[in-house]
Amino acid sequence: MKNYFGKRLIYFIIQIIILTVVVVVLKVNKGFNKYNNTNYNNMTQEQRQAEAQRRLLDIVGKYRKTQLEEFYKRQIRGIGLLLKMSIFVLNFIK
Numbered sequence: 001m002k003n004y005f006g007k008r009l010i011y012f013i014i015q016i017i018i019l020t021v022v023v024v025v026l027k028v029n030k031g032f033n034k035y036n037n038t039n040y041n042n043m044t045q046e047q048r049q050a051e052a053q054r055r056l057l058d059i060v061g062k063y064r065k066t067q068l069e070e071f072y073k074r075q076i077r078g079i080g081l082l083l084k085m086s087i088f089v090l091n092f093i094k
Contacts, residue, residue, distance in 0.1 A: 043051070
C-alpha cells in the first residue's frame with residue numbers, strides 16, 4: 001500500500017512540473033509574439049514600405065555584386081588565355 005502511494009505521489013509531482021513548464025513556455029511565447037506584433041503595428045505604412053524597400057535594395061545589391069564578381073572572374077580568365085596565346089604566338093614567330 002505504501003509503495004502504491006509513493007508512485008502516485010511521484011506521478012503527481014511529475015505532472016505538476018510538466019504543467020509548470022508548459023505554462024511558462026506558453027506565457028513566454030505569447031509575450032514574444034505580442035512584442036513583435038506591437039512593434040509591427042506601431043510602424044506606419046510609409047515606414048513599412050521604407051523597410052521593405054531597404055531590404056529589397058540590400059538583396060539586389062548583393063545579387064549585383066555577385067554577378068559583377070563572376071563577370072570579372074570570366075574577364076580575367078579570358079585575359080589570361082589571351083596572354084598565353086600571345087606568348088605562344090610570339091615564341092612561335094621567333
